[in-house]
Amino acid sequence: MAISLLQLTPVSFPYFIRNSHPKLNPRTSILVHFVKSNPMSSGSDPGPVRRASSAKIFKVPDLETDQVDLIADQSFQRYFLSSSTRRRSGNGVAILWFRNDLRVLDNEALYKAWVSSESVLPVYCVDPRLFGASHYFGFPKTGALRAQFLIECLADLRKNLTKRGLNLLIKHGKPEEILPSLAKTYGAHIVNQVYAQKETCSEELIVERLVSKGLEKVVLESSSERSNKAKLQLVWGATMYHIDDLPFSTSSLPDVYTQFRKACQLYFLFRFEKLIICTPSFLNFQIEQVLLLCLILFVGSKMQAVESKCSIRGCIKMPASLGPPPPSIGDWGCIPSTESLGLSSQDVSKGMKFVGGESAALSRVYEYFWKKDLLKKYKETRNGMLGPDYSTKFSPWLASGSVSPRLIHEEVKRYEKERLANDSTYWVLFELIWRDYFRFLSVKYGNALFHLGGPRNVEKRWSQDIKLFESWRDGTTGYPIIDANMKELATTGFMSNRGRQIVCSFLVRDMGIDWRMGAEWFETCLLDYDPCSNYGNWTYGAGVGNDPREDRYFSIPKQAQTYDPEGEYAAYWLPQLQSLPKDKRNFPGKLYIEQIVPLKFGSTATTRNQGRYMASARKGNFGHRGQRR
Numbered sequence: 001m002a003i004s005l006l007q008l009t010p011v012s013f014p015y016f017i018r019n020s021h022p023k024l025n026p027r028t029s030i031l032v033h034f035v036k037s038n039p040m041s042s043g044s045d046p047g048p049v050r051r052a053s054s055a056k057i058f059k060v061p062d063l064e065t066d067q068v069d070l071i072a073d074q075s076f077q078r079y080f081l082s083s084s085t086r087r088r089s090g091n092g093v094a095i096l097w098f099r100n101d102l103r104v105l106d107n108e109a110l111y112k113a114w115v116s117s118e119s120v121l122p123v124y125c126v127d128p129r130l131f132g133a134s135h136y137f138g139f140p141k142t143g144a145l146r147a148q149f150l151i152e153c154l155a156d157l158r159k160n161l162t163k164r165g166l167n168l169l170i171k172h173g174k175p176e177e178i179l180p181s182l183a184k185t186y187g188a189h190i191v192n193q194v195y196a197q198k199e200t201c202s203e204e205l206i207v208e209r210l211v212s213k214g215l216e217k218v219v220l221e222s223s224s225e226r227s228n229k230a231k232l233q234l235v236w237g238a239t240m241y242h243i244d245d246l247p248f249s250t251s252s253l254p255d256v257y258t259q260f261r262k263a264c265q266l267y268f269l270f271r272f273e274k275l276i277i278c279t280p281s282f283l284n285f286q287i288e289q290v291l292l293l294c295l296i297l298f299v300g301s302k303m304q305a306v307e308s309k310c311s312i313r314g315c316i317k318m319p320a321s322l323g324p325p326p327p328s329i330g331d332w333g334c335i336p337s338t339e340s341l342g343l344s345s346q347d348v349s350k351g352m353k354f355v356g357g358e359s360a361a362l363s364r365v366y367e368y369f370w371k372k373d374l375l376k377k378y379k380e381t382r383n384g385m386l387g388p389d390y391s392t393k394f395s396p397w398l399a400s401g402s403v404s405p406r407l408i409h410e411e412v413k414r415y416e417k418e419r420l421a422n423d424s425t426y427w428v429l430f431e432l433i434w435r436d437y438f439r440f441l442s443v444k445y446g447n448a449l450f451h452l453g454g455p456r457n458v459e460k461r462w463s464q465d466i467k468l469f470e471s472w473r474d475g476t477t478g479y480p481i482i483d484a485n486m487k488e489l490a491t492t493g494f495m496s497n498r499g500r501q502i503v504c505s506f507l508v509r510d511m512g513i514d515w516r517m518g519a520e521w522f523e524t525c526l527l528d529y530d531p532c533s534n535y536g537n538w539t540y541g542a543g544v545g546n547d548p549r550e551d552r553y554f555s556i557p558k559q560a561q562t563y564d565p566e567g568e569y570a571a572y573w574l575p576q577l578q579s580l581p582k583d584k585r586n587f588p589g590k591l592y593i594e595q596i597v598p599l600k601f602g603s604t605a606t607t608r609n610q611g612r613y614m615a616s617a618r619k620g621n622f623g624h625r626g627q628r629r
């Protein structure tokens with residue numbers, strides 16, 4: 001049996017001050033519009049989505065529940081300590097406040113809570129503000145599909161904690177009210193620390209500050225009768241590189257991605273260096289090879305890039321048993337339903353259905369790396385759009401913290417050792433560095449990431465034309481590749497990286513629409529929504545990102561021709577195109593709905609701007625996926 005061969009051993013945030021331009025806030029009018037015509041709301045016409053209800057659904061990971069449990073257990077064994085090797089040294093109860101780190105493995109906050117106490121109380125607060133309205137335009141802050149994914153994450157976390165001697169306390173309300181109250185209640189057991197994973201964006205930072213303040217007011221009596229205060233201990237844990245290991249402070253983080261690219265080149269040079277050293281003809285070195293080695297060593301010594309200067313820490317090895325839980329907790333609380341969060345539940349009727357939770361995350365790593373052996377060709381397939389296998393699909397679990405990037409790194413290294421190492425195995429790590437980069441940028445730029453002018457404060461005229469925006473949102477622009485991607489997003493909560501870049505460029509460049517409308521719609525819909533990656537990528541796409549050299553225009557016909565040459569993807573999401581000849585599906589003319597706007601650079605027009613845009617488009621898209629245009 002395959003498994004036995006496992007290689008795995010609407011309340012808004014009025015006080016969240018992201019917006020410094022209140023006059024630009026069109027929330028009210030757009031919210032009304034949204035409720036009337038949201039493709040995800042119950043009264044709307046879902047178009048092909050509903051008509052295609054008999055279409056195949058791809059479960060991600062595509063494994064039965066018992067297989068998922070088995071794979072998770074085996075991963076736990078691999079990444080857990082044998083119980084005797086680590087001892088805890090603290091007293092009383094420590095609270096572990098789960099946020100976007102919904103996992104047991106490689107969870108440093110959980111580990112610290114365990115070491116520093118006799119008993120850990122794991123808590124998740126279902127914060128009503130996460131189910132309110134988005135900041136500028138009043139879209140649902142969390143759509144039904146991500147809410148469902150979160151619910152599955154919580155159920156799985158509770159299951160995995162229970163298997164290891166704990167449980168998960170689920171409370172409905174604001175963390176700044178719940179956590180101090182719990183600290184007070186468990187004061188008798190000397191709770192003095194609340195551990196949590198550190199976040200970096202304004203909404204999350206405000207909650208952190210409020211929790212800290214609330215805890216400071218809780219004065220506890222220790223066993224030695226000395227009074228002390230409860231404290232919030234924030235632990236870094238969201239990235240592959242630890243923030244403390246960066247070769248620069250976040251305030252001097254490079255603004256130009258080239259430094260990262262240089263690091264990447266250096267990586268390949270180092271590979272080449274290894275090749276030379278390993279060769280039996282080592283002594284017959286050509287002079288160029290010697291010079292190359294000198295160059296490598298020189299560049300290496302000068303580089304300030306993460307890859308050359310810092311290493312990735314290993315996963316935290318967790319103890320096999322995390323218990324006992326604190327005494328006298330009668331009611332551990334209910335896992336919410338989508339309805340209790342104020343949302344109508346939405347079934348995935350077509351495309352990919354992601355399963356939430358750490359067990360599913362570990363199973364997807366197993367499925368993609370080991371079972372289907374897809375890692376070895378990731379670099380060639382990653383620009384695909386259709387089906388679960390062209391890319392890892394790790395992002396929803398990374399965003400919820402169901403799996404750590406360090407665990408993925410360790411699995412890549414294991415794969416390289418046990419199967420093969422090639423450009424593809426490296427490239428997954430390369431993409432994870434992009435994820436890290438956006439996280440660190442959010443520390444450097446703070447709220448500027450959410451402002452219209454972005455980190456560079458670029459002044460540009462944007463439109464907020466509702467009709468255009470709605471046609472983009474609903475997938476009725478008349479451009480099949482745009483419409484198909486937007487339908488996929490609304491139906492599944494996912495869109496490929498290629499698709500995201502294309503629809504982003506179309507919205508901001510061809511329609512001239514305020515990029516924040518697109519970013520907030522993504523915030524509503526994406527299962528993998530993460531403020532740093534989302535707003536980071538949108539600011540890049542809109543030309544207001546931190547990198548002044550990036551100015552990207554995606555030619556829609558060229559993208560369709562290159563990435564969907566037979567119109568397979570378009571016809572999957574727009575069944576009315578299925579009967580057309582393959583080469584017409586993306587270019588259906590009058591056989592499809594009318595195009596809502598002309599392209600900024602139509603197929604024949606040549607302007608200076610187009611030349612500039614096209615040159616940068618040829619150079620790269622979003623800076624890092626340039627080779628395959």
Ligand SMILES: Cc1cc2nc3c(=O)[nH]c(=O)nc-3n(C[C@H](O)[C@H](O)[C@H](O)COP(=O)(O)OP(=O)(O)OC[C@H]3O[C@@H](n4cnc5c(N)ncnc54)[C@H](O)[C@@H]3O)c2cc1C
Nearest residue numbers: 391392393394395431432435497500528529530533534537
């Ligand atoms: C406009 C726009 C908005 C985006 N919003 C988000 C978002 O909210 N959350 C999110 O996780 N990603 C976002 N991305 C990045 C990227 O599209 C997704 O991470 C990727 O498509 C997820 O699919 P995957 O896991 O199969 O990726 P893979 O290609 O398998 O990559 C592996 C991992 O690398 C990371 N990664 C890859 N590309 C990027 C990137 N450009 N930026 C940051 N991390 C990256 C992701 O964690 C991903 O899971 C956005 C990209 C664009 C262009």
